[in-house]
Amino acid sequence: MGISPTTHAESVDFVMLYIVAISVVLLLGITATMVYFVFKYNRKKGHAPVDIHGNLLLEVIWIVIPTLLVLSMFYFGYTSFRETREIPDNPFVVKVTARMWQFSFEYPNGKKTDTLYVPLSTGIDLEMRSMDVNHAFYIPAFRIKEDIIYGKTNHLYFTPKEVGDYDVACAEYCGLSHSAMYTKVKVIHDNEFTTWYGSNWQPQNK
Amino acid sequence: MANDVAVKSFYQESTNKYSGILSWLLTKDHKRIGLMYMIAILAFFVVGVIIGLLMRLELIAPGRTIMDAQTYNTLFTLHGVIMIFLFIIPGLPAIFGNFFLPIQIGARDVAFPRLNLLSWYIYIIGAILVLVSLFLPGGPIDTGWTFYIPYSVRSTTNVSMALFAAFVLGFSSILTGLNFITTVHRLRAPGMGFFKMPLFVWATYATAWIQILATPVIALTILLVILERTFGVGIFDPALGGDPILFQHMFWIYSHPAVYIMILPAMGVVSEIIPTFSRRTIFGYKAIAMSSLAIAFVGYLVWAHHMFSSGMSDTARWIFSLLTFIVALPSGVKIFNWVATMYKGSIDPQTPFLWVMNFIFLFSIGGLTGLVLGSLATDIHLTDTYFVVAHFHYVMFGGTGTIFFAALHYWFPKMFGKMYNKKFANIAVVAYFIGFNMLYFPKFIMGYMGMPRRYYDYLPQFTIYQEISTIGSWILSGTIFFIIGYLIHALKYGKKATSNPWGGVTLEWHIPSPPPLENFETIPIVTHEPYDFSQLKEMKDE
Known part of the structure; x- marks a missing residue:
């Protein structure tokens, strides 16, 4: 990318990097888990399936953690955006x-x-x-x-x-x-x- | 159901006294209506794909390649109008919802079979109006599918006709939604409480509410634009004293919830396929059902994130940004529950399941890049660039489109009583994955580099990405034609399908393939939860 032509461009790139980094971790985590399950619990292996109806703790965890993550994304996105709304002195x-x-x-x-x-x-x-x-x-x-x-x-x-x-x-x-x-x-x-x-x-x- | 042969299927028996084509055109059978939608919708899908191919071919090199700028502008408008209004909004509910929603709740038909047929005719009339608008003097519409004012008031093309077509199509959507809501409330089989409904029914039900509550807003908006174009009533055009931002608000108040009309039924299909091939109950049934309603509700409140650069007040911008992040959460909940459903299952990754894995990957990319666009600073940079184009193709095509093929492969044996070539089908999944990512992923990069959307021409630094994207379009569309080819082949030459080829337990797998005219000999009494695979043993004994 080289040198940023404005301070704001740097902060936008940071917000981008922040969201993309979290997203890549989530995407790879979800995909790897899915693929792992398909091999591990493959029908060919002959496991009897176990009916698990859910888990309240897990549901809470995967609501609360993503909530915190998206709130942080919102915050960084908003503060960076504020920079563009401040009228420069004596423009x-x-x-x-x-x-x-x-x-x-x-x-x-x-x-x-x-x-x-x-x-x-x-x-x-x-x-x-x-x-x-x-x-x-x-x-x-x-x-x-x-x-x-x-x-x-x-x-x-x-x-x-x-x-x-x-x-x-x-x-x-x-x-x-x-x-x-x-x-x-x-x-x-x-x-x-x-x-x-x-x-x-x-x-x-x- | 050992004696499939003895039962006459809905192909052999009709709701009316006619035979041949009339027995279809005047049918009140939800299954036949579903199939009539399928033929029409697939035909328009193919048209949309061909238009997309032509656009990609034009973009393989900078400057003029095969068409002029006006043609290109017309094509991207038509691609959007056809894919959105004629394919992806009606796709899953009108085809698979019509066919399977009544069966999955143990009903003989929808609540209003005649209204259902009328909805199909309204869809066809709307589609014909779109086609007619192409050939009238003035030329095909060139405003983009968003019809932004003032351009759509100034354009001399057939904007009013195309808008009127969208207006008509809206009624088809509203009436179908109305029909499904009534069907779910009134026609569930004995024992089927709301929390015993399959999740596809839940998703279609939530969608139906959006259809009847949001669609009238676009109908109204369209009518106002037509009034403005025809009689010069100043509502949106500043030259007549109107406000163009008002148009954008009214447009997106429908068109954002419409995104959930597109994706929710697809999420419902995923919740059917994963348990069937994992042979265990769904993880977090209530969480998935409630997240559909949450999406339907919060989805109403995020529309203005399409307008972050329109000069709205800063307060509006941060509120809509925050709400946009909130609406991402229920989708996340669904994905986590789906993956958890595979845990300790007995997974047989057959074709429909592979499509769902495809979906989870592509839709996750679509959803996660939505976070980039929900964030104000990055959205200001990326809105109206290829990044947005890539994002919504990952969501709509990678999400709903992929699941359209998953549903097709999952329910094909039930609908037609035939099985397709599974080896071909698995090759198609892989080819689709490669073609899709080649076509759309480079658009994220181009978007971040600053390539605006709806551009006939581009700067030289984008050439390499545009080329990769165009080659991807050949792989992807080749795969789609291959799929349609082997499915049509299977209709005639496929092996006969059993009543339950996958080992599913929802009600459609309890009846013959293809189903008889009134679905059930006797209305079933529901005692099991929807994904209780202990039934499988009894079902085999039946």
């Missing part, structure tokens, strides 16, 4: 407009692009609107997405910590050329950004 606000089948961006000084340029380590607030149907703004490398609902304004916040070009995809089906609705977010250094952006932008205190 750099970019207006995103989605239409069939492209994204366009408008910056505070009125500059317009169809690729998103953002300065490194600055909190970004995307203010997203749609011109026609529903779309979604999805940056796989940052592990974030939010739908862009026609008639509503949805927000997406992130703070990039690695310079680079990252894919942006539309992730809500929007018709004929949905799969061509790609653009990029280019994370660049402050000084480069200042040159690119022109006036009126000060790197924030970091």
